[in-house]
Amino acid sequence: MDKIGIIVCEKTTKICGGCMCFSAFSKKEKSFERYKGKDVEIGAFFHCNGCNSELDKDLEEKVGIIKSKDIKNVHMALCIKVECKRYDEIKDYLVRNNFNVIEGTH
Template sequence: MNIAIMVCKKLTSECSGSWCFKAFAEKDKSFAIYKSEIETNLCGFFHCNGCGSNLDKELEYKVTQLKKVGVKTVHISKCIEVECDRYNEVRNFLLRNDFNIIDGTH
């Protein structure tokens, strides 16, 4: 199974992603759902292009690339839920683009 993590652009200047990667590597927190999977590949770690961006336009290329590598599931990091006023818009955009959504990472 190929998955990706979406994080908040506002926090990328502060966050190293370490806790997301640690939880993924240990199949802990929201990644515990993959414990029975033989192979789970983290194929993308990306963010939107900012609070004022046009999601459809700005994420189109990223979505295309995720699909090309077979990503079916996107984990929306907790930082987006906490920091993003457009959380539901982001979530709905990903759903419209045929991704399974998991809320949270660590």
């Protein structure tokens, strides 16, 4: 079974329950269409550590755990694209850490 991760914006976790991401995944819609007919589960649902964090340092432990769970694909949720000024920095960090980065969730 393949496992995927979803990274969301830390700011929006205060108001978002992840419902739209999980709904799109369950229905294999939007960016999750690529998984239709495949045995896949969400193995990680995590957020950046905020706009003023030291990105590399603050994500290092999370990324280590996610890698240990054999997660190779990480979806960058819509909230990051909309809210985050560090979108490209986060994407580059994930790519440097050998993840396949998929833009979007729902």
